[in-house]
Amino acid sequence: MDEGDWLARRFEENRAHLRAVAYRMLGSLSEADDAVQECWLHLRRHDAGGVENLTGWLTTVVARVCLDMVRSRKSRREEPVGAHVPEPVIDRQNAADPEQEALLADSVGIALLVVLDTLAPAERLAFVLHDMFAVSFDQIAPIVGRSPAAARQLASRARRRVHGTATASDADRSRQREAVEAFLAASRDGDFDALLTLLDPDVTARADASVAPAGAPRQARGARAVARQALAYSRRARYAQPALVDGAVGIVVAPRGRLFAVMTLTVRRGKIVEIELIADPARLRQLDLAILDS
Secondary structure: OOOHHHHHHHHHHHHHHHHHHHHHHEEEEEEEHHEEEEEEEEHOOOOHHHHOHHHHHHHHHHHHHHHHHHHHHHHHHHOOOOOOOOOOOOOOOOOOOOOHHHHHHHHHHHHHHHOOOOOOHHHHHHHHHHHHOOHHHHHHHHHHHHHHHHHHHHHHHHHHOOOOOOOOOHHOOHHHHHHHHHHHHHHHHOOOOHHHHHHEEEEEEEEOOOOOOOOOOOEOOHHHHHHHHHHHHHHHHHHEEEEEEOOOEEEEHHHHHOOOOOEEEEOOOOOEEEEEEOHHHHHOOOEEEEEOOO
């Protein structure tokens, strides 16, 4: 058996596994098959002789392909958020292997795929690979461009939403968006009192070194201190707008259309309890961002 035949045989041994990963990531059988085919092309172009764990390598490749496809789907805004309906797993007329289709149907429900489709791409990948296929966070981290600890947080956040354990006030994006938009409006207007009504008394705000003025403190604690800090940055608020940041409502600052900074806000019981201002280019590249319509 020559190397090409050996490679094809090994790939076919992994095809069902790769298709299962891709289907959970994409919610579409046709797109899953496209992702698996792209994975095969990657394998053919790669020298697989030095790969010790071919299944792990292929899983990583198909995960990267799926992540790119999900991000592309969201960036093109092909449909409103939440409107994508996953394809049913069983297709009696077109199923190439009914037994494999049935196995997928046993483990993946449409309801679960609908929930997965509401997650940010990196959250979905971390949850699918770790919780469904036992891939370690050390392996997941480089795929999503995060540290293992950050990858663990992505999966944890996704898990809470999948299992419905987040409180209604925390999980409700519309309420979260109301708080974020009110904070943004108060910052633009320089309304100190309005900011105080939005902030938890023990709120904490942090800014990374890339955006904090030289010598200025990078952290503020307490509603009055955070409100004063927000007003100090108010001149940039005119360039800001609400966005989904890793699946949660936050703020992007983009003067003349160029991304400058991202602000994440944690809202609990209608109050903002934590704010982080991120401007470091390396960190910004790791975020999944989607501008929210007005």
